[in-house]
Amino acid sequence: MKPLAIENVKDYKNGMFFLIAGPCVVEGEEITFKIAKELKAITEKYQVPFIFKASYKKANRSSISSFTGIGDKEALSILQKIRKELKIAIVTDIHSVPEAELAASYDVDMLQIPAFLCRQTELLEAAAETGKYVNIKKGQFLSPESMQFAAKKVTDSRNDKVILTERGTTFGYDDLVVDFKGIPKMQKFGFPVVLDVTHSLQKPNQMSGVTGGEPWLIPHLAKAGLAVGADGLFIETHPEPSLAKSDGANMLKLSLMEPLVKELVNLRNALK
Numbered sequence: 001m002k003p004l005a006i007e008n009v010k011d012y013k014n015g016m017f018f019l020i021a022g023p024c025v026v027e028g029e030e031i032t033f034k035i036a037k038e039l040k041a042i043t044e045k046y047q048v049p050f051i052f053k054a055s056y057k058k059a060n061r062s063s064i065s066s067f068t069g070i071g072d073k074e075a076l077s078i079l080q081k082i083r084k085e086l087k088i089a090i091v092t093d094i095h096s097v098p099e100a101e102l103a104a105s106y107d108v109d110m111l112q113i114p115a116f117l118c119r120q121t122e123l124l125e126a127a128a129e130t131g132k133y134v135n136i137k138k139g140q141f142l143s144p145e146s147m148q149f150a151a152k153k154v155t156d157s158r159n160d161k162v163i164l165t166e167r168g169t170t171f172g173y174d175d176l177v178v179d180f181k182g183i184p185k186m187q188k189f190g191f192p193v194v195l196d197v198t199h200s201l202q203k204p205n206q207m208s209g210v211t212g213g214e215p216w217l218i219p220h221l222a223k224a225g226l227a228v229g230a231d232g233l234f235i236e237t238h239p240e241p242s243l244a245k246s247d248g249a250n251m252l253k254l255s256l257m258e259p260l261v262k263e264l265v266n267l268r269n270a271l272k
Contacts, residue, residue: 003049004018004049004051004133004192005161006051006089006109006110006133007089007109008083008087008088008089008109009049009050009051009089009109010049011049012047012048012049014047015268015272016047016048016049016265016268017048017049017226017230017231017232017233017264017268018048018049018050018051018192018231018232018233019039019043019048019049019050019051019232019233019234019235019261020051020053020091020135020194020232020233020234020235021039021050021051021052021053021233021234021235021236021237021257022035022036022039022052022053022054022236022237023035023053023054023236023237023238023244023251024054024055024058024236024238024244024245024246024247024248024251025054025055025056025057025058025067025069025075025245025246025247026054026055026056026069026070026075026078026079027070027244027245028070028078029078029081031239032054032078032079032082033078033082033086034239035054035237035238035239035254036052036082036086036088037086038254038257039052039237039257040052040086040088042257042258042261043261045258046261046262046265047265048261048265050088050089051088051089051090051091051109051110052082052083052086052088052089052090052091053090053091053092053112053234053236054075054079054090054092055069055092055093055112055246056069056072056075056076056079056092056093056103057069057072057075057093057095058093058246059093059095059096060095060114060116067245067246072102076092076102076103076106076108077106079092079106079108080106080107080108083107083108083109084107089109089110090107090108090109090110091108091109091110091111091112091133091135092108092110092111092112093111093112093113093114094111094112094113094123094127095114095117095123096123097122097123097126100123100126100127100129100130101126101130104130104131104132108132109132109133110132110133110134110135110163111127111130111132111133111134111135112134112135112137113127113134113135113136113137113150114137115137115138115139115140115167115199116139116140118136118137118138118139118142118147118150119139119142119150121153124136124150124153124154124157125153125154125157127154128153128154128155128157128158128159129157129159131159131161132161133161133162133163134154134159134161134162134163135163135164135165135194136150136151136154136162136163136164136165137165137167137196137199138164138165138166138167138182138186140167140168140169140170140176141169141170142169143182144166144179144181144182144183144185144186145185147164147186147189148189150164151164151189151191162191163191163192163193163194163232164186164189164191164192164193164194165193165194165195165196165234166178166182166183166186166193166194166195166196166200166225166230167195167196167199167200167234168196168199168200168201168202174203174204175203175204176199176200176201176202176204178195178200178221178224178225180224180225180228183195183225183228183229183230184228184229187229187231192231192232193230193231193232194230194231194232194233194234195221195222195225195230195232195233195234196234197218197221197222197225197233197234197235198213198215198218198234198235198236198247198250198251198252199234199236199247199250200221201213201214201215201217201218201221201250202247202249202250203249203250213247213249213250213251214250215241215249215250215251215252215253218235218252218260219260219263222235222260222264223263223264223267226264226267226268226271227267227271233264235252235257235260236250236251236252237251237252237253237254237257238251238253238254239253239254239255240253241253
């Protein structure tokens with residue numbers, strides 16, 4: 001895999017996976033800075049290329065009463081400040097055509113297309129036209145082979161900075177399963193492929209209206225992803241997942257990130 005040509009993503013030339021990690025959504029400046037600082041320190045210690053992830057808004061919650069954000073401009077300003085002060089790359093979700101230009105105007109490095117929206121042609125074209133990296137999450141309803149067409153919508157818009165992310169496939173009504181064959185299949189298209197460990201462990205469509213999850217399986221799934229050759233891993237994390245305002249049921253506690261990263265680095269080195 002070619003190193004990511006993203007400002008502030010250091011290529012340590014050690015053949016290591018890259019890590020996309022952070023909270024599900026920007027909850028406020030203090031806690032978002034805290035998570036970003038800790039993740040930067042961990043990834044620098046173990047020489048893992050790092051991109052900080054936090055959604056500036058959540059437009060696809062299960063319930064209308066669920067938290068969706070602190071305000072678009074306020075959240076994007078926090079991400080911009082984190083990028084400038086900590087010198088780390090930033091990825092955030094977009095959900096509509098106007099959001100592509102809005103998020104890009106706050107200097108984010110990568111725009112992420114949620115799985116439910118991965119076939120939205122105008123959204124993919126708008127993301128491509130910003131010139132930013134575009135991380136397309138594979139829909140829970142799509143085969144790995146189908147993602148070549150999502151990627152082509154970006155490349156046909158004169159942007160070859162594409163990343164594809166596996167995040168599980170619908171299994172019944174309230175569970176997901178990861179078909180690990182999908183990772184090498186999508187790599188054949190010539191783009192880096194990420195395993196979204198967090199969302200692959202979701203339990204969607206719960207009767208409570210809040211998505212569940214199995215975060216205790218995060219280390220197992222992450223190691224399996226590296227074993228089949230994933231270029232990157234995506235892990236959401238929070239100091240206290242039980243208090244997180246979004247996706248707390250399937251996030252890894254922040255204090256567990258360093259031991260996991262250490263274990264994953266050892267595994268990657270063994271595989272090399």
